[in-house]
Amino acid sequence: MKYFCAISLSLCAVTLSAATLEVEISGMTKEGTLHLEVYSSKEVFESDEGDRPGPQPGIVAGSIKNIDTEVYKETFEIPAGIYAIGYYIDANENQKLDTNFVGVPKEEYGFSNNARGAFGPPSFESASFTLDSYLKLLMEL
Numbered sequence: 182m183k184y185f186c187a188i189s190l191s192l193c194a195v196t197l198s199a200a201t202l203e204v205e206i207s208g209m210t211k212e213g214t215l216h217l218e219v220y221s222s223k224e225v226f227e228s229d230e231g232d233r234p235g236p237q238p239g240i241v242a243g244s245i246k247n248i249d250t251e252v253y254k255e256t257f258e259i260p261a262g263i264y265a266i267g268y269y270i271d272a273n274e275n276q277k278l279d280t281n282f283v284g285v286p287k288e289e290y291g292f293s294n295n296a297r298g299a300f301g302p303p304s305f306e307s308a309s310f311t312l313d314s315y316l317k318l319l320m321e322l
Contacts, residue, residue, distance in 0.1 A: 199258050199259070200258070200260065200313060200314050201315045201316075202219070202257045202258075202315075202318065203315075204217070204256075204257070204320070205252065205254050205320070206253040206268065206291065206320045206322065207252045207253075207321050208251065208322040209248065209253065209270060210289065211272045211289055212248065212272070213247070213270045214245060214271040215246050215248045216231070216245050216268060216270075216271055216278075217245075217267075217268035219259065220239060220264060220265045220267065220305070221239055221240070221262060221263070221264055223265075223305035226305045227302065227304065229267060229302075231267075231269055231277055231290070248270065259312070262312060263310070263311050264312055266293035267290075267293075268290065268292075269286065269288055269289065269291075270289040270290070271288060272288050272289075278290060290322075291320055292308040292320075293309070293318055293320060294308050294310065
């Protein structure tokens with residue numbers, strides 16, 4: 182019985198720490214596959230070049246979906262914490278963010294807080310946000 186109580190309390194603690202993140206991206210003009218990652222790690226966020234799709238350490242949630250609309254909406258249930266989002270639309274379905282010869286992206290992309298970097302992606306600090314229990318993020322391409 183004491184094990185049952187301990188397990189029940191553990192499950193309650195996990196449930197209480199979960200938070201809801203609603204993401205809305207507008208202004209998309211091209212169809213393709215949207216690759217979106219929710220980063221919990223500054224190092225992973227700042228080193229990701231959009232060429233490693235799928236789960237990785239430092240990424241707590243993500244979505245890969247075909248889109249054909251101007252607005253994308255999704256809800257994630259993740260632990261409370263500090264996060265940043267990066268996303269791009271893979272118009273040619275090659276599983277990576279295409280760039281030109283100097284490294285400027287040729288496909289639509291964006292970050293949380295609509296952050297932009299001077300020469301390259303923004304810092305984790307400029308794209309990061311705090312998720313306590315609920316947050317709705319509105320982003321524009």
